[in-house]
Amino acid sequence: MALIEIAGLEVVFAARGEAVRAVRGIDLSVEPRESFGLVGESGSGKSTVLRALCGLAPVSAGRALIDGRAPPALGRIGSRDRAFARRVQMVFQDPYGSLHPRHTVDRVLSEPLLVHGLGGRRERDRRVEAALQDVGLDASFRFRYPHQLSGGQRQRVAVARALMLEPSVLLLDEPTSALDASVQAEVLNLLSRLREERGLTFLMVSHDFAVIDHMCDRLAVMQQGRIVEVLDREALARGAVREDYTRALLAASQAHAPVQ
Amino acid sequence: MKPLLEVEDLKVAFDTPGGRVEAVRGVSFTLGRERLGIVGESGSGKTMTGRAILRLVQPPGRVTAKRLAFDGRDLLSLPERGMRALRGRRLAMVMQDPKYSLNPVMTVGRQLTEGLRRRDRLSAGAARRRAVAMLEAVQIRDPERVMGAYPHELSGGMGQRVMIAMMLIPEPDLLIADEPTSALDVTVEAEVLRILDGLVRERGLGLIFISHDLPLVARFCDRVLVMYAGRVVESLAASELEQARHPYTRGLLRCLPAVGGPRGPLPTLRRDPGWAE
Numbered sequence: 001m002a003l004i005e006i007a008g009l010e011v012v013f014a015a016r017g018e019a020v021r022a023v024r025g026i027d028l029s030v031e032p033r034e035s036f037g038l039v040g041e042s043g044s045g046k047s048t049v050l051r052a053l054c055g056l057a058p059v060s061a062g063r064a065l066i067d068g069r070a071p072p073a074l075g076r077i078g079s080r081d082r083a084f085a086r087r088v089q090m091v092f093q094d095p096y097g098s099l100h101p102r103h104t105v106d107r108v109l110s111e112p113l114l115v116h117g118l119g120g121r122r123e124r125d126r127r128v129e130a131a132l133q134d135v136g137l138d139a140s141f142r143f144r145y146p147h148q149l150s151g152g153q154r155q156r157v158a159v160a161r162a163l164m165l166e167p168s169v170l171l172l173d174e175p176t177s178a179l180d181a182s183v184q185a186e187v188l189n190l191l192s193r194l195r196e197e198r199g200l201t202f203l204m205v206s207h208d209f210a211v212i213d214h215m216c217d218r219l220a221v222m223q224q225g226r227i228v229e230v231l232d233r234e235a236l237a238r239g240a241v242r243e244d245y246t247r248a249l250l251a252a253s254q255a256h257a258p259v260q
Numbered sequence: 261m262k263p264l265l266e267v268e269d270l271k272v273a274f275d276t277p278g279g280r281v282e283a284v285r286g287v288s289f290t291l292g293r294e295r296l297g298i299v300g301e302s303g304s305g306k307t308m309t310g311r312a313i314l315r316l317v318q319p320p321g322r323v324t325a326k327r328l329a330f331d332g333r334d335l336l337s338l339p340e341r342g343m344r345a346l347r348g349r350r351l352a353m354v355m356q357d358p359k360y361s362l363n364p365v366m367t368v369g370r371q372l373t374e375g376l377r378r379r380d381r382l383s384a385g386a387a388r389r390r391a392v393a394m395l396e397a398v399q400i401r402d403p404e405r406v407m408g409a410y411p412h413e414l415s416g417g418m419g420q421r422v423m424i425a426m427m428l429i430p431e432p433d434l435l436i437a438d439e440p441t442s443a444l445d446v447t448v449e450a451e452v453l454r455i456l457d458g459l460v461r462e463r464g465l466g467l468i469f470i471s472h473d474l475p476l477v478a479r480f481c482d483r484v485l486v487m488y489a490g491r492v493v494e495s496l497a498a499s500e501l502e503q504a505r506h507p508y509t510r511g512l513l514r515c516l517p518a519v520g521g522p523r524g525p526l527p528t529l530r531r532d533p534g535w536a537e
Binding site for chain 1: 529
């Protein structure tokens with residue numbers, strides 16, 4: 001059975017008395033240990049799909065299930081939500097905005113353990129140290145504040161936090177688009193290594209075709225709330241693309257392609 | 261022909277409680293009526309170089325240079341009054357993020373016409389016509405509606421085009437564009453680049469294009485300066501990027517993923533302390 005199952009998903013927001021249909025009926029399924037990408041321009045609904053999957057956006061119609069279960073209800077926290085949080089975690093685009101500015105790295109990383117009542121003080125210490133090491137940060141980072149870290153180091157902390165509860169699914173929303181190219185390469189390598197080591201399932205959103213192609217086995221191209229085309233990596237490499245929209249996005253990304 | 265801008269040994273330093281921070285450490289270049297790209301990672305000093313040219317570096321930042329001249333006039337000795345007059349008419353800068361650079365409580369129309377009315381003493385009607393024409397020039401389809409809108413009612417791409425329109429209304433000779441497209445989708449980015457390109461070709465604008473995106477700059481600009489730790493480590497024609505020699509430039513190019521590229525770990529940049537010397 002697929003680990004992530006989305007069928008007929010619609011997300012509708014009310015804005016100024018008007019209904020905005022951000023996601024307009026999409027279907028997709030992601031197998032365990034697969035890495036699946038959503039690519040499209042801003043406003044295409046790709047981030048909203050991730051948000052609906054973890055309960056941050058309303059599922060207006062259809063379903064968005066992870067491991068057969070629907071996300072927790074918006075704005076309510078219960079024991080069921082804690083179980084959900086242990087299976088699914090999200091990494092956001094902006095490491096400047098997603099870490100609490102007045103919490104040390106140590107607090108950021110130990111909080112999930114405290115909330116979930118995992119381990120005593122020594123066990124937490126051990127797990128925080130191990131988590132830092134896993135994302136390539138040495139122990140000197142443990143008591144620093146976010147403003148004392150570079151963008152890449154912050155995103156490493158965000159990845160470490162997402163992994164504290166040992167989830168099986170990571171939802172990645174443009175995890176490297178705020179980073180310089182050299183730092184992007186390091187963070188992408190880190191994510192690939194962790195996926196392999198831990199058998200993680202990725203659903204990753206990016207506007208950058210090359211990033212999605214590098215990281216994902218299959219991808220869906222989104223436009224105006226709909227999926228216009230699903231491709232696997234091999235089809236992409238052969239250029240077996242059906243839709244003009246995909247071709248246009250691809251051409252734009254190849255115009256940026258590095259010189260070999 | 262005399263260059264539009266001459267920069268020789270430009271330095272920007274900040275005296276902080278933690279010691280002296282040198283953001284720009286001796287940058288030299290000249291600019292004609294061309295597209296010059298400045299690339300580098302965050303913290304390399306590229307934005308500070310742009311701001312220093314316009315004398316927009318605030319204390320405790322200090323700017324020094326052997327020569328900093330625009331159209332033959334020394335900018336460093338110019339009184340602030342004269343500088344302000346130049347900035348309004350002949351020098352302009354487009355910032356990265358329209359969200360923070362447009363006034364959130366003023367309609368687009370008022371922001372666009374403010375300079376025309378105060379500086380150029382145009383009537384309300386004439387200023388409005390100029391502003392609408394400029395919005396059309398940056399490919400805004402519904403300029404009348406946009407004139408009455410507040411910045412938060414515009415998408416990122418529209419906001420960025422409004423900022424470009426605002427900077428172009430006084431028809432500057434030199435435009436410094438700091439990451440003008442990095443918040444935009446690829447299709448809107450192409451449109452903005454086309455607009456800038458048209459201005460260089462048709463109106464002889466001198467353009468400094470600051471970006472962290474090396475391939476984009478290589479495609480769009482005539483010449484590229486590569487900055488690292490406050491210095492220019494390499495300067496080359498955009499078409500010769502493939503032959504870049506400096507290991508930093510080469511490293512920056514190699515670490516980008518490519519569609520259909522190999523699947524293994526991406527090459528990462530190993531920084532040599534010697535690059536900053």
